[in-house]
Amino acid sequence: xTPLETAARAWGARxxxxxxxxxxxxCECALPSGDRAALRLHRAGYQSPAxxxxxLWWCAELARAGLPVPAALPALDGQFLVSLPDGRxxxxxxxxxxxxLGEAAKPFTRPxxxxxxxxxxxxxxxxxxxxxxxxxxxxxxxxxxxxxxEGLVGDQPHWGRFWEHPAATPDQRAILIRARDALRExxxxxxxxxxxDVLRENVLxxxxxxxxxxxxxxxxxxxxxxxxxxxxxxVYHPEQPQLRxxxxxxxxxxxxxxxxxxxxxxxxxxxxxxxxxxxPDDPIxxxxxxxxxxxxxxxxxxx
Numbered sequence: 001x002t003p004l005e006t007a008a009r010a011w012g013a014r015x016x017x018x019x020x021x022x023x024x025x026x027c028e029c030a031l032p033s034g035d036r037a038a039l040r041l042h043r044a045g046y047q048s049p050a051x052x053x054x055x056l057w058w059c060a061e062l063a064r065a066g067l068p069v070p071a072a073l074p075a076l077d078g079q080f081l082v083s084l085p086d087g088r089x090x091x092x093x094x095x096x097x098x099x100x101l102g103e104a105a106k107p108f109t110r111p112x113x114x115x116x117x118x119x120x121x122x123x124x125x126x127x128x129x130x131x132x133x134x135x136x137x138x139x140x141x142x143x144x145x146x147x148x149x150e151g152l153v154g155d156q157p158h159w160g161r162f163w164e165h166p167a168a169t170p171d172q173r174a175i176l177i178r179a180r181d182a183l184r185e186x187x188x189x190x191x192x193x194x195x196x197d198v199l200r201e202n203v204l205x206x207x208x209x210x211x212x213x214x215x216x217x218x219x220x221x222x223x224x225x226x227x228x229x230x231x232x233x234x235v236y237h238p239e240q241p242q243l244r245x246x247x248x249x250x251x252x253x254x255x256x257x258x259x260x261x262x263x264x265x266x267x268x269x270x271x272x273x274x275x276x277x278x279x280p281d282d283p284i285x286x287x288x289x290x291x292x293x294x295x296x297x298x299x300x301x302x303x
Contacts (some may be wrong), residue, residue, distance in 0.1 A: 007041060007090035010075040010082045015039065023216055029092070036095040037073055038213075044087045047145075047216065052089055054142045055215050056080050058133070058193065059093070065132045068125070068211035070094045096211045098204030104233050105287075110205075112239060116246045119230075121210045122203055123250025126195070126226050129212065133193045147196050147221025152265045153183045158219075160272030162292075167285045168271075172293055178303060179268060179296040186261050190223045198230035227251060228262025232270065235263065235295055264299045267292040 001009075004027065008015050013029040016036075020026040025041040042052055056072035063071035070093035072080045082090045101118055102108050108115045145151065151158040163176040195202075197217040204211040227247055234240045248259060271288050278284055 003084040003086045011092050038093050040091050042089045050143050070096050098206035100201045101203040102200035118205050119243050119246040120250040123247040127251045145219035147219050153180045159269045160275050162268050162272035175293050175296050194221045194226045198226050225262045227259045228266045231263045232266040260299050264295045267295045
């Protein structure tokens with residue numbers, strides 16, 4: 001029996017199709033009740049079982065409070081996390097209806113007014129997530145990664161020392177170091193639990209409402225970093241200033257310089273993300289480096 005079959009059996013589920021195979025292997029499945037759900041096989045060695053349980057607890061509490069996020073569903077034995085023979089962990093979360101807001105490196109397919117409305121709604125949802133979370137009492141043993149100053153631009157960032165990327169040219173490396181040093185001085189703001197990966201494929205649109213999925217990278221960090229991650233895929237879009245304004249208005253902040261700084265912080269983190277995950281010849285290495293250098297120039301200006 002394969003790990004996927006073992007996981008499906010734990011929930012009495014029938015696998016319908018693969019949705020993603022990146023950090024986690026995610027499948028759509030049908031539960032014994034007939035309801036659809038998302039079955040996740042978590043990548044070994046990325047998040048600990050305690051961290052995954054913490055994520056599932058948080059999402060369940062947000063869903064219980066009425067927020068459009070996927071709640072964890074128990075296996076047949078009542079457990080929310082199941083250990084697989086290959087060392088991975090499996091979980092199942094409730095199905096969320098909607099279509100992804102967009103795809104990386106591709107133009108939006110919706111008319112601009114609809115996209116701006118979605119970004120405004122996304123800002124409102126992120127504010128609700130943060131505010132609702134602040135009213136929760138975290139259980140003993142709750143643990144998640146950190147996206148604070150050390151986690152983003154410290155000596156050992158959570159996604160790696162991006163300034164040491166082997167594909168970076170000497171000039172690029174110098175810009176990455178300058179950006180890191182500048183952000184060490186600039187980044188500030190409220191710290192709390194954040195989604196930390198508000199990419200377009202993690203935002204589902206259903207009519208005029210939006211939902212937020214994939215809390216796999218969630219953790220303790222700067223609240224405005226969520227806005228930076230929501231904007232990182234739009235840095236080449238001519239309408240980015242309008243998208244940023246809609247997102248900020250929905251969230252309720254006017255601190256545009258800080259949102260831009262956190263957008264830069266995410267471009268740097270993404271450079272680090274590529275190093276252990278992609279083959280050396282993957283073109284994403286160069287594209288992420290070029291994006292980080294461009295945004296650093298926009299945010300920091302000339303040296």
